[in-house]
Amino acid sequence: xxxxxxxxxxxxxxxxxxxxxxxxxxxxxxxxxxxxxxxxxxxxxxxxxxxxxxxxxxxxxxxxxxxxxxxxxxxxxxxxxxxxxxxxxxxxxxxxxxxxxxxxxxxxxxxxxxxxxxxxxxxxxxxxxxxxxxxxxxxxxxxxxxxxxxxxxxxxxxxxxxxxxxxxxxxxxxxxxxxxxxxxxxxxxx
Numbered sequence: 001x002x003x004x005x006x007x008x009x010x011x012x013x014x015x016x017x018x019x020x021x022x023x024x025x026x027x028x029x030x031x032x033x034x035x036x037x038x039x040x041x042x043x044x045x046x047x048x049x050x051x052x053x054x055x056x057x058x059x060x061x062x063x064x065x066x067x068x069x070x071x072x073x074x075x076x077x078x079x080x081x082x083x084x085x086x087x088x089x090x091x092x093x094x095x096x097x098x099x100x101x102x103x104x105x106x107x108x109x110x111x112x113x114x115x116x117x118x119x120x121x122x123x124x125x126x127x128x129x130x131x132x133x134x135x136x137x138x139x140x141x142x143x144x145x146x147x148x149x150x151x152x153x154x155x156x157x158x159x160x161x162x163x164x165x166x167x168x169x170x171x172x173x174x175x176x177x178x179x180x181x182x183x184x185x186x187x188x189x190x
Contacts, residue, residue, distance in 0.1 A: 002134065004044045005037075013037060020048075030056065062076055066117050067105060070107055073100050082118050086121045133169040135176070162186050 001015045012033045015022040022037055024030035034055070041048055067073040075096060084090040091098075095113040099105065136142040145168075153164060166184055170177065 002135075004046075005038060008036065008040075011146065066109060066114060067097070068109070070100060073097050076117070076120075077101075080124060083124055087120070090120075093123070099153075133165055135169070135173055142176070143173070145169060 001018065001020070002009065005013055005020070006014050009015065012029075014023070020028065020037060022033045024033050038048070065078055067184055077094060080087075080090075080094065087093070092189065093116055097108065097115040100107055100109075101135075134146045135145070146169065149161075152163065156164065166186070
């Protein structure tokens with residue numbers, strides 16, 4: 001997704017895994033951005049499911065209803081688990097819900113489950129500031145990496161943050177990069 005939408009990233013689109021967010025200053029500009037994105041999807045033989053799309057939103061909100069069965073708990077925890085390393089005490093917070101996944105346990109959405117769900121939802125929507133890096137070889141993703149900003153880094157200007165991200169990426173992927181020629185691309189955007 002990042003590869004095919006590269007020309008538009010940071011200009012009017014944000015892509016996260018298979019989610020696409022298009023932002024614009026006004027409705028006319030938005031309709032043009034939407035046309036470009038749909039054409040890009042079509043050109044790359046990708047589909048957008050209309051029933052999962054929302055258009056012309058003035059404000060973006062994360063709404064998620066409490067789980068009604070084991071399957072929905074699995075889906076929510078699967079999503080939340082993707083971010084677990086950025087949530088302090090994740091496993092303790094999620095324990096009431098993970099207990100519902102055990103064999104021979106009757107599904108009962110208790111007050112503790114509700115509190116666990118709401119707390120995780122808040123922690124996930126108040127996302128920490130992260131470095132995101134992508135390691136590509138011949139246009140294909142080899143690895144992704146990210147880490148939370150340190151307290152003093154939150155005051156860095158953009159160019160210093162990008163340089164810190166590059167240094168971090170070179171350190172963690174050094175075993176792939178030793179004695180290899182590589183190119184580093186950055187969009188120099190916040």
